[in-house]
Amino acid sequence: AQKVTQAQTEISVVEKEDVTLDCVYETRDTTYYLFWYKQPPSGELVFLIRRNSFDEQNEISGRYSWNFQKSTSSFNFTITASQVVDSAVYFCALEEGDTGRRALTFGSGTRLQVQP
Amino acid sequence: GAGVSQSPSNKVTEKGKDVELRCDPISGHTALYWYRQRLGQGLEFLIYFQGNSAPDKSGLPSDRFSAERTGESVSTLTIQRTQQEDSAVYLCASSPLGGVIGQPQHFGDGTRLSIL
Numbered sequence: 001a002q003k004v005t006q007a008q009t010e011i012s013v014v015e016k017e018d019v020t021l022d023c024v025y026e027t028r029d030t031t032y033y034l035f036w037y038k039q040p041p042s043g044e045l046v047f048l049i050r051r052n053s054f055d056e057q058n059e060i061s062g063r064y065s066w067n068f069q070k071s072t073s074s075f076n077f078t079i080t081a082s083q084v085v086d087s088a089v090y091f092c093a094l095e096e097g098d099t100g101r102r103a104l105t106f107g108s109g110t111r112l113q114v115q116p
Numbered sequence: 117g118a119g120v121s122q123s124p125s126n127k128v129t130e131k132g133k134d135v136e137l138r139c140d141p142i143s144g145h146t147a148l149y150w151y152r153q154r155l156g157q158g159l160e161f162l163i164y165f166q167g168n169s170a171p172d173k174s175g176l177p178s179d180r181f182s183a184e185r186t187g188e189s190v191s192t193l194t195i196q197r198t199q200q201e202d203s204a205v206y207l208c209a210s211s212p213l214g215g216v217i218g219q220p221q222h223f224g225d226g227t228r229l230s231i232l
Binding site: 004006031032033035037042043044045047050052091093095097100101102103104105106107108109 | 147149151157158159160161164166171172174175205207209217218220221222223224225226
């Protein structure tokens, strides 16, 4: 069965520190997508990035970067020079493609607190 | 443009009552999803609609839960004879094309349901 594990329940950093949020997934499918979502205190989930199982290139978007490694079934998210506005709960999610199921399987989330 | 809209934003009801939660997806989005988020946890998939049909209901926790979608637009999630364990935030999401893997899901703000 599919599973997403975010072992870090809560992380606290001081502004300008770099921080990495870990995500480990399990799936038997060969085709799948991985996602990161941000849930700020206001509550609405905001899509950040998706990556398909055939593309292991890392991606950088401003202060955000993602490291996808199939060999370790991980899809980690790094925030460089963190800011207070980055404070939120971050969710990693998996969509499996072989069975036609469109549901996302979410990890339990990592709460990031960035202190000024 | 308008995002996913959910109503009510908060609902408090007594145990044993029925509740209806409403979701208006982004206009033109054919796929619609319901998730449940218990306090401090990740999202649990409930049901997925492709148009007005529901090819995947596997996440509905019991026969007290049902959902429908009409006009390939609005969806209603109904919980009958509510129990205290039903207390959670119920989130709705939509995506442009059903049946296509890898599409980001766009989430509403959710309905916070509290069962007394």
